[in-house]
Amino acid sequence: MFEEKSKKSFSKAILVTLILVVLTTGGYFAIRSNQAKNELKYQIISTIEKNIDRGIYIGRVKNYSLKSITLSDFRVFKNRSLLDEDQIFEAEEIIINYDLDFLSALKREVPLSVEDITLVKPRMTLIRDSQGTFDFMEKFNLSIISLFPIKGVNVKEGNLDYIDYQTTKENGLLTSIKQLNGYFYLAELPKIEFSCSAKREEDDSPLLLEGYFFTEKADYVLDFTFKDAEIAHFQYYFVQDEILKAKKGLFDSNLRLANDLDGIPGKINWQGKISVKDVNLYSDLLDNLEIKQIYGSAIFNSQEISIENITATYQNSPFSLQGDLTYADILRYNIKVKSDNFKLSDLAEEA
Structure with a gap:
């Protein structure tokens, strides 16, 4: 009888010990995982700010693997003061797919081949001046492309305010669009090819747009x-x-x-x-x-x-x-x- 109770007590002790080990190990790896994500987040911010001379804010690293990373609450500012009035771009999420360990590439400062980037619910303003030149490249100072070659950008459920000064409307024509979905092919820069669909904000009328333009000329x-x-x-x-x-x-x-x-x-x-x-x-x-x-x-x-x-x-x-x-x-x-x-x-x- 005594032996039977001892066996049961021993079994319970082993079970409790195993549970404690699992919880402790899980907590340790969770802490390490959060530390790795925070380290990765600040590495990304530092690298982008260094190369495009713009302020970057990232809410958190949502997911991370050897082939992709998901960043939530991604914002770009004119400078590193990160003031609301200086914000030029925001996206609910950014998903980056690549063919090399991202953190290792950042630490070693080696070229990273990015397959594509997906912008989830982005919002921004795009301007075409009276000479027909778009402000996209100048606004983002995209010298980062030379560091991290990007093959393409996907856009999902975006919002865009497009101001066109190459029309007959005085002070430019503002067109606000929503549900912007499309793809921009960047492998042949300075030429950018694209295809996208959207709806006009005011009346839900559908719009399809495709073609190409150049980043350095009109x-x-x-x-x-x-x-x-x-x-x-x-x-x-x-x-x-x-x-x-x-x-x-x-x-x-x-x-x-x-x-x-x-x-x-x-x-x-x-x-x-x-x-x-x-x-x-x-x-x-x-x-x-x-x-x-x-x-x-x-x-x-x-x-x-x-x-x-x-x-x-x-x-x-x-x-x-x-x-x-x-x-x-x-x-x-x-x-x-x-x-x-x-x-x-x-x-x-x-x-």
């Missing part, structure tokens, strides 16, 4: 696809004067913008097709002219417009028109206008 090819987009907002990309303005209406469009493809710096070539729905146009310069309920489509490029078929209403009288306009050197047009309620001659003139 050359680019941009392919836009719009669906049910607000023409009053985007008209500043098409309207070159103040004669006619859009008051309301929607449009679908496939549009290509290209800069400096023919060797003429600053010259923008554009081509595409646009379909309009329930558009109202007005002119303050032409005795308050107003054309309403415009529907139809046209094909256009930098030199001409071909109107396939457009219907509209002027002074409560419906009409339709077809024809062509060319404006390479001087304005020429051949437009046929039809109306049952008032007489308009077919136009075939040279301006």
